[in-house]
Amino acid sequence: MPKKEKVRFGSAGIPLQCKGSSLDAIECSRELGLRAMELEFVRGVKLKEENARLLKPAAKEADVSLSSHAPYWVNCCSADLEKRETSKRNIFAAAQASSWAGARVAVFHPGYYQKKTPKECFILAKETLEATLDSMEKHKVEGVKLGAETVGKKSQYGSLDECIELQQKIDGVMLVFDFAHLHARGDWPFKTEKDYSSLFSKVEKELPGYLKDFHAHFSCINYSDKGELNHLPLEGKNQPPYKPLMKVLAENGYGGTIISESPKLEYDAVKMRKEYLKHL
Secondary structure: OOOOOOEEEEEEOOOOOOOOOHHHHHHHHHHOOOOEEEEEOOOOOOOOHHHHHHHHHHHHHHOOEEEEEOOOOOOOOOOOHHHHHHHHHHHHHHHHHHHHHOOOEEEEOOEEOOOOOHHHHHHHHHHHHHHHHHHHHHOOOOOOEEEEEOOOEOOEEOOHHHHHHHHHHOOOEEEEEEHHHHHHHOOOOOOOHHHHHHHHHHHHHHOOOHHHOEEEEEOEEEEEOOEEEEEEOOOOOOOOOOHHHHHHHHHHOOOEEEEEOOOOHHHHHHHHHHHHHHOO
16 A cells, blocks of 8 residues: 555445455455455354465455454343353454454444443443453454444444443454444534544544554445434435545544445445545
């Protein structure tokens, strides 16, 4: 990646224009000017070890940074012990496959309140995640962090403050921005450069150094008073706006990765990168 570029862009899963496997998609992403790709395990971790291990050298050669998204079947703060055990297994499986593939972060949705207070959710989530990290250490799952993604529904545990707290208090967990979710949930509505700048100021204060290598998702989003409904492409009057974000990232020299979760995947990842480059 050119030295002046500090933010990598990529797609959530295999780009629409790319044919074949995740291995093929690495080179295809590079040819599109993208330097990241997220392996999608949202319906289950089905990537075999032998195939996962082929991704690491290919990604290194192509200078494409890999990450992954753990299965949706995760609720780290469920009152039901069996559901927490299932959550551990699903996050562990994603982390293990990520480690084989050389992916640096396995992203997950923290959970649901289900009548519990935020503090009660934190206690259960901390227990679940620390147990998962212990299993990772025991089985030598290395080089991958667990990424607590900011969530899009008000019924979910995983606000910006809650995900920051998870990183602050659990070694091995990191915050993952989902700008569309922050916007839809009402945690942090985005309209202007100032809105994005104030978010980054808060995060830099609470997580010093994080903005040198952050991980994030971006798309536009449709939402109701309860939060997220569905992701939308980066076009027309769809919200949140991406252009102010690209300007803020470039002008402040922040570094990290942005994964496009737009229905247009890599097309919108390329669109974001082009806008970002305008401001360097």
